[in-house]
Amino acid sequence: MSVDVQTLAAEVRGPVLLPGSREYDEERSGFQTDLRHRPAAVVGATRPEDVRAAVRFAAERRLPVAVQSTGHGIVTALDGEGVLISTRRMKAVAVDAAAGTVTAQAGVVWGEVIERAAPHGLAPVNGSAPHVGVVGYLLGGGIGLLGRLTGYASDHVRAVDIVTADGALRHVTAGSDPDLFWALRGGGGNFGAVTAVETALVPVTRLYGGALHFAADHPLDLLDAYRAWTLTLPEELTSSICLMTCPPWPSVPEPLHGRYAAHVRIAFTGSAEEGERLVAPLRALGPRLSDTVREMPYTQAGTIYQDPRVPHAYFGGNVLLRELDPAALRTVVDVAGPDAAVPCILEIRHLGGAFARRPPDAGAVGGREAAYLLRVMTGGTAAPSTVARPVHQRVYDALKPWTVGRSLNSLYNDGAPVSQEQVRELFAAEDYGRLRRVKTLHDPHNLFRFTHNITPLHGE
Template identity: 85%
Template sequence: MSGDVDALTAEVRGPVLLPGSGEYDEERAGFQAGFRHRPALVVGATRPEDVRAAVRFAAERSMPVAVQSTGHGIVTALNGEGLLITTRRMKAVTVDADAATVTAQAGVLWGNVVEQTAPHGLAPANGSALHIGVVGYLLGGGVGLLGRRTGYASDHVRALDIVTADGQLRHVTAGSDPDLFWALRGGGGNFGVVTAVETALMPVTRLYGGALHFAADRPLDLLHAYRTWTSTLPEELTSSICLMTCPPWADVPKPLHGRYAAHIRIAFTGPTDEGERLVAPLRALGPRLVDTVRDMPYTQVGTIYRDPQTPHAYFGNNVLLRELDPTALRTVVDVAGPDAPVPCSVEIRHLGGAFTRRHPGRGAVGARQAAYMLRVTTGGTATPSTSARPVHQKVYDALKPWTVGRSLNSVYNDGAPVPEEQVRELFAAEDFERLRRVKTLHDPHNLFRFTHNVRPKGVS
């Protein structure tokens, strides 16, 4: 293949790397340290033309293609086969303040977007972590920081540029290709390599937000209190609670190191005095180890969750729940709480509000009737997924009576192919069949299968 690789190298501006070359390991590395792609070939794209050349090269040789920006959401890892396209060098951001939109290339992080939109008094529908890539987040739906007010982030997408399996670069909008446009907003990376995305912005400049940290000596009491509190909230307040033993990492406040604690995160777009009133019942729960809730400019929203920025191993999954049953919460604590056989982080995100409304430009995101998302993860340790998964599954089994689906962006796999029955859980039945029709049209040979794969018809 060396002669062919030389021809590809001459065609693209970015690096083209084979295993054993000096930069190969650095190029394939990502945030997920538990497993990584080990492709037969890596192309570091710098522009859409590089992506087109790489996809054509792979298609001509029936090589599967995987895509990586930051490497947070690797689903199925290339293992000695296929071609990996890295997009981290594609960093252009264009803000149209008059239209209240931003266009971001495939390597752009949410922090880049927030930084460039804030001077215009605008903000994107980003998530809690600003070091996450824009494109992958939007392809998975996006449970946003202000989601109870704004709905799923993917519903705000206006256009996408994508290289499909035939090597063509397409500008996809609701008018140009309604089915592909629908599928790309929540259907994951099944349909090609997105090189840029245009999404709407919101007139948000500040919020009342931050985090309350409590010693979780009585975790069940805290979960019950959170459930009761969220039943009273306006849509302008989006929140979550996380229970875990806090690692001694630099991005974790020192008072939390080694402690089993509850971390309640707040993002409220209303007035500060109203935010103080709404948060008061939480502050009354007991002494706080850390309290960072305050009025802040939108540029500081990355401090609310303080998501870890150091690459590490992690495994996990989630369920979307129509309600948070108080009796099931006891099982959650008993199975995945402080006495769990493997370290677990249990996070509950409050949905409802705009998440549940049928957006006129709705994408493929399913289970919109969910009121909460519950996610269990194990990370930051050497615990193998084979030990963690059975513990996590006991939680999900206990929650089955209230489960309506799963969120694609919060499925953290262990690198193995995802069974089709698990992919189907991510979508409504009719939406899955529609996704399959779109996949069959645009990727009939399943070139882009190293994802939450929706197999085209006729491919086993």
């Protein structure tokens, strides 16, 4: 498909890039390296007006639009058609300490917000990886580092600046457009191209947190112990456990390279003394290959999970669970543990607490009653997705009796088509209907469909 690049370039300040150039390939590349957009043109937006121009150009020609900042969670790749809007150059951050809020443009990552908020004694409701983009995380709900205390990150959003399919730049709040504001907080990127968000900060300056690594020669015993431990915890402590064969990455301690290990992550806002007491049952499980749990400033919170910073190939999914059944965990380990047919990463995140409480002005996030999130992932270079996907599905099938939904932000696609049935699983039934009505109003031609796509009402 050819694009009238001169017309488009005349409307935007940033670059307009076409296939065949090194700059085009760099601009379309994201963190998820095995699933990349191949659009007819890329617009490197530098300001909201660039985003407006790109959306207007596409809408007038009925071209689809995809939006990318860091590219951590591409769902469906735009291939050979349409316009990709790259927002990574939009980096303005403004903290309002008196109001306890931050406004971040669409290219900002959480680490930048953490650094800007810290001098004011404040912190954002961010996730485990400081290099993840602010906007995509908030649109998908956001399971935060302190989520059992703070709830879903999207419920802290105060305003969204978005260019809808008609080319209008809207400042959306609970007062200006309650339905669109609700949909944007958990409904994903279905409703337009976000240029900035305003979200609340929390008065957190330090943590007792870090990671414990254990050799996972008996992974089921460790999962059973973790499950029992989580039943004793206050909401001020949010944690997770991950089982995997550790890669030789710089973020992974060298003694773990090549070993199948358990990685327990802890973030606690109480005192170090109370934290020591709460973590003691875990330390008693046996020798630790690594123990970084300590008192730390919040600016070091990104060290807890040690998420990889180097772009790589991966795909996987998740289920939200009302409980962890010990018998089901045995099946999970048998299917996706150290002896799995393909290498798998198993992760369980402890939810409940504030996650389970729906505030009066809550957004569209589904599955709030879940007590745990279980993720299964495979590196794209470790096994073809056609081989690994059935292994993942066997895990989900084993957990079906306890499943209450799926988390949008933890679905990493391999390029396979995403069905409407899969999208419905992300939301409560009545919320899905409401989301479709909002979609029909603001994007009736489904220009923004390269996401967990909610189709307009006339789209089926």
